[in-house]
Amino acid sequence: MEHNYDHKKIEERWQAIWEEKKLNETDEKSNKPKYYSLVEFPYPSGDGLHVGHVRSYTAMDIISRKRRREGFEILFPIGYDAFGLPAENFAVKTGIHPKITTEKAISNFRKQLKSMGLSFDWSREIKTIDPKYYKWTQWIFLKLLENNLAYKAKIPINWCQDCRIGLANEEVTDGVCERCGGPVDKREKEQWMLAITKYAERLLSSLEELDYILPVKVQQKNWIGKSEGAEISFNLKFLDFKINVFTTRVDTLFGATYLVLSPEHKIISNLGPNISNLNEVKEYIKKAASTTDIERVAEGREKTGVKLEGISAINPANGEEIPVYTADYVLSHYGSGAIMAVPAHDERDYQFAKKFNLPVKKVVEAKAILEIPRNAEDIASGAKKRLIIKTEVYAGEGKLINSGEFSEMESPEAREKMTEKFGRRKVTYKLRDWVFSRQRYWGEPIPVILCKKCGVVPVPESELPVLLPEISDFMPDEDGESPLLKAKDWVNVKCPKCSGAAQRETDVMPNWAGSSWYFLRYLDSRNDDALVSKEKEKKWMPVDWYNGGMEHTTLHLLYSRFWYKFLFDIGAVSSEEPYKKRTSHGFILGEDNEKMSKSRGNVINPDEIVKYFGADTLRLYEMFIGPFDQAVVWSTDGLLGPRRFLDKLYKALDRVKVIKSRKESLMHQSVKKVSEDIESMKFNTAISAMMISLNELLKDEEISKEDYGLLLKLLAPFAPHITEELWQKLGGKGSIHLTPWPTYDKKKIVKKTNLIVVQVNGKVRGQFQSENSDEEEIKKTALNLDKVKPYLEDGKARRVIYVKDKLVNIVL
């Protein structure tokens, strides 16, 4: 018998056998209940698979393997999200076509993924760059266009100077490009937009029923940013214009002492002739446009703005004449792009009012705040709680004053009544439409033709896919026009409508396009007639469990929910939400506690780990390293623990005999623990439980074959290769991965004796074993313990507390 655990031999052998036997391929004909488990398909970067991929993929592999053995027909697919900037940037530098580098990276990824023993159904593999795939991405776009959810608009977009690319709101972090960290400014550009805002309410409200981890729900909710308030119209004096403002605090209307328009507000140009300082205003607007987001919100930046001389508005509440300003602290894209300023009750308005000497009028009585002494010193020095009233700005609610008939009312009531009298209810969202154009090469061409006569003409469905043309110069030009413009033969076409000369749209889709629906394609990945057949969609959707990164919460996850709801609306799918359950994994940081990156030199290559320790050890380690949802620090030394565990398991086989004495209580407990922990993704404690089991089994010379086999079955989802090998050596029939998932018997877990802990005044002083639960008897035993007696000499037990089968606490 072999005594050494040769991971390389074992892993290669079993991977080949499983592949040959198609062990992991989904059986479409099966009548078992379906289970669709999904991981985010990787972007095939030239750097190869990251240990972070292994973490997330192993977790879902464990869940899929368990489900399979619980009697479900599993769909656990994989593919590649292969359009993207890194390959294109590399192409700009080297002239090598992104397709070549991407395909190479995909081959490498495939090899790496296979070496991990992940139970993917490889027969359904997809890649977003495949024309047969992006045909359907383009098809969805056409449908969006047809339903007025795709439109072209000239809007100020976030422009990354380094990448020469327009960015979606979601792709800008702290005012810099999420990708390259370069500065982002605003440019007016004609862009394709998707009207995700039309779905804001639905995206928000259906969140409630979904089984997503809380942080995901919270983030999406905040991102959608629903805000309920009122819209109030302010008429202008002497002019037939009105300005609408959005406010959540109508109750402060009597305190509105001026209005502020965002510099981009359209009414300013309409008012032009009536503004006596128009030049000054224009100057300010120009300056505001060239201000970047970083500058605009820079900390401690003083408020700026210009008064529109000659213009004044009427406060509808009290008829007062109030001035109108334009200032960049008011955002054009939120609410109506105009606000009523209430300096007494809003910090920002107050700052502005102070600078421009505008009146501050209190209309809500401030509530006193209770100040409590904090530290021991304060308390010792006799400091007492006291009430303080903030004097300057009070942003809270309270009783109204100086508000005519509404005085004496509390804020909520006043809001109701004042909305009714002066305006109307209004709901706004922070969510903005999705900037869908990219002036780049390596993406799906947007399938429309621009005709001077007919305007935007969709490419007929029969002509899909619009293939990405071959070009050799991938650099976008200075103005940010797409490199596709250089493919003259491709660009110049006849208009499908009028047959006149026309041009193809040269913008391509963002890399979020292909990933917004990929989970549907897995169901029917070779279908050329539809993105997915109705029948298969009905059978497999929605995804039962989807694990992925938190960084995709407001991007991919939200986008794909939007597309799916849209597909539902046009009858292409039969349910409204794509993912029933969403969980998330934490990052793996380098050994230096920093994010893994080439420049830091702290990247761990999974290939090396597989080579030296084996895929099973790597999998086990990554699951053992810490709580699945939290960031963890890589430790190569830490791999030794799981590796030793597998070594011990392998050697233990020599001691396995068919014997009667089993460790039933222990094993049933393990089955319970491991089963439950997998469901809650507490893989670290599941592994700990299996380590404890093995350690316990090894305490005896002989190990029961039944116990050992059971342990193998529990471990199989985590370490599929070694358990399969040992299962065969044990004489097991068929693959261990096809055996039913073990069940446990509660009765067998119960212990015969209980350990009773004895405390005196809450401190542990002793313990004893007890076979019964008789309160009086146990209390008596406790009071007579040698360790306890000395405490009873001075005084009597005032009270004795008994917690059944657990603890006695003697209170003196």
Added chain:
RNA sequence: GUCCGGGUGGCGGAAUUGGUAUACGCGCUUGACUUAAAAUCAAGUGCCGAAAGGCAUGCGGGUUCGACUCCCGCCCCGGGCACCA
């Protein structure tokens, strides 16, 4: 600023209807085996203390017979959002 997480040995971490704090693993110490080392096996390992005992879950209070766990306040770390009216 605000919304989520999180703070426990030398290190990763375990423990939740409040009931033995430090499971499991790494590391370390000692011993066995070995010419030696590695590997492996065995014993030990929160801190202070010779011991008895005392002290320990970010800090300060509180509730309780009993608090890592609940309440009040604060500090620090990670992440999201941020002039959103």
